[in-house]
Amino acid sequence: MRVERLRLTDFRGYRELDLALPPGLIVFYGRNAQGKSNLLEAISLLATTRSFRTSSEREVIRWGAPGRFARVVGDIARSRDHLEIEVILAEGMEDGAATTPTSAPSATAPTASTFRKRVRVNGAPRRAIDLVGTAPVVVFAPTDLDLVTGGPSQRRHFLDLTLCQTRHSYCRALSQYQKVVAQRGALLKRIREGLETPQSLAYWDDQLVRLALPIMRERADFLERASAVAARVYAALASDDAGDDAGDDAGAEEQTETQAPLRLEYRPSYQEYQAAAAGSGAEADSTQQAARMRAALEAVRRREIAQGVNVLGPHRDDLGFLAGGVDLAIYGSRGQQRTVALALKLAELEYIEQETGEQPALLLDDVLSELDPQRREDLLAAVRGLDQTLVTTTDLAIAPTNALRQATIFEVRAGAVKPVTQKPPMPEVIPEAGG
Ligand SMILES: Nc1ncnc2c1ncn2[C@@H]1O[C@H](COP(=O)(O)OP(=O)(O)OP(=O)(O)O)[C@@H](O)[C@H]1O
Ligand SMILES: [Mg+2]
Structure with missing residues (x-):
């Protein structure tokens, strides 16, 4: 599956975002704390109704959000159909309260019972647990290493x-x-x-x-x-x-x-x-x-x-x-x-695809910087044929040049996401390990 369009309202640092996403490799780059991971988090929410970064989902509601709710809407292209998935996370005392404007973020944390999650697929309400699997993702973040x-x-x-x-x-x-x-x-x-x-x-x-x-x-x-x-x-x-x-004939045995x-x-x-x-x-x-x-x-x-x-x-x-x-x-x-962890995630992707007929979108949050140049290249080569891979990085120069050439690059700055039309300065050829 792939996300064709992502809309956010009061999600983390995003007051309002409407972003069209192409297939293939997508790179979100930008300095720290600009909202890159937040984008992947929003997509993981559409897939699992959970955040891969926090178990306390009320955290995702933008501070000071007037309605005290966060909304994520994704237009999802699947192998056989298109869907619109909407997830709303809201806190409020009772039904309707979630849309009542309040002047300031509440200083006192509301109790768990006042937090609600609403899921709709093509406008029809769904239980959160029934959404899981509809638009599968595989997430790979530094903690997964x-x-x-x-x-x-x-x-x-x-x-x-x-x-x-x-x-x-x-x-x-x-x-x-x-x-x-x-x-x-x-x-x-x-x-x-x-x-x-x-x-x-x-x-x-x-x-x-x-x-x-x-x-x-x-x-x-x-x-x-x-x-x-x-x-x-x-x-x-x-x-x-x-x-x-190990390249020669004797080495293979050893x-x-x-x-x-x-x-x-x-x-x-x-x-x-x-x-x-x-x-x-x-x-x-x-x-x-x-x-x-x-x-x-x-x-x-x-x-x-x-x-x-x-x-x-x-x-x-x-x-x-x-x-x-x-x-x-x-x-x-x-x-x-680390290589085992990576292999496991790619095996997960293949397994889900085989079992469900739907290839998960692959979300790689900040992992490039954690890998050596050779593994970076291997990883991006391994994901080349996938429907959609979304990568975040603070440093474009560490992404392998040939992968970047085929990628769509967005710059994320202070919650604004802009496609990079002019090619950024390309890094020199990645030095061969040991060369
Ligand atoms: N509920 C919220 N409301 C408003 N802003 C928030 C909320 N939660 C997090 N933020 C802000 O979002 C920013 C972090 O965004 P994100 O984690 O996506 O950054 P990033 O671009 O991935 O950075 P890094 O490169 O360090 O990983 C922080 O500035 C943080 O203050
Ligand atoms: Mg991040």
Whole structure:
């Protein structure tokens, strides 16, 4: 999919913006704090109704916005149709209040209950959760470079965002699952305090198992399929890491362990999941799988009650990155870890396209400066054929010249976005690494 037109009202620093966007590679450049990332954030909101930069979405409402709401409207061209998606984030005490002008931004933060999100597709209201997947995006921001070494929640978030954009059923199961985990967690604490009996867990065990199994199955399937794509992309991106001396015939044999093909490994907290799922697939086996997981819950019952938390289930899953049996989170070089993160994002893009028939728009926020010149070039070469890639950078000179030649460049300055008609000064040819 691609965004043909983006309209913003009181979104971050933008009072009003109406921007036509071409297909292909788009570069937003400008100095710091001019509103480049805000543009990508707005597009991610159209895709997921969430910001990739903040969990507190009321932040996006422009300070002093008279209506105390922010509006993002995107004209979206998809493979088979066109859509208009509108997302409004508003704070106000009651319906209608969101459009009541107020003279100044409220100094006291309103409570969460007064914040609302409204979604419309072609004018018709939609639930936020049902919008996800309509206009998919893959976001790559500097924090994503820590995907390999960061905490497991970051990796789970990656899995969830990918799968939610691919399948509604996953998103719905996940949302219900999260509620079950919260309720069950509260119950475990009450049992610990002697306010409830362990028998009261039976219902919540059933709910947890019912929702956990399909979530784990989707995650395992995705990782199995994405593994091959990620390996291919990783090999292409990391090709230079072996060094120039690997070019001759003998050198090819002398790959170190960490240069072996990349493999993604699912690490469910319910470790018997793989065994329970192996060889099944028939409907009859799902009751057996459920029985096994319920037994696993029984086995950790004491610990769960003592700790007052849910210890088993997808909310504690993780994934690993292996090359030749070596864990890259532990033994990989910093450059390799970043390359894995990049490969993972491109694999995500391909997976979503294969599964849904819709190619996500790729949003690269500020990542060029984080990569070495060779990887920059490799990345922009890898995205050349995509429907739409939107890149932000403070420094045009670091973008590879041949990529820039085919790009549409906008300068972002103090919330104004202007196409750059005159070609900016081109950088010299990027020096070859080691040359
Ligand atoms: N709710 C808001 N209302 C008004 N302005 C805001 C709001 N939220 C953020 N801003 C402003 O937006 C600007 C940041 O925009 P953005 O993050 O898009 O910058 P950028 O061009 O990506 O900068 P950098 O190159 O540093 O990443 C800041 O000046 C900030 O003060
Ligand atoms: Mg930025």
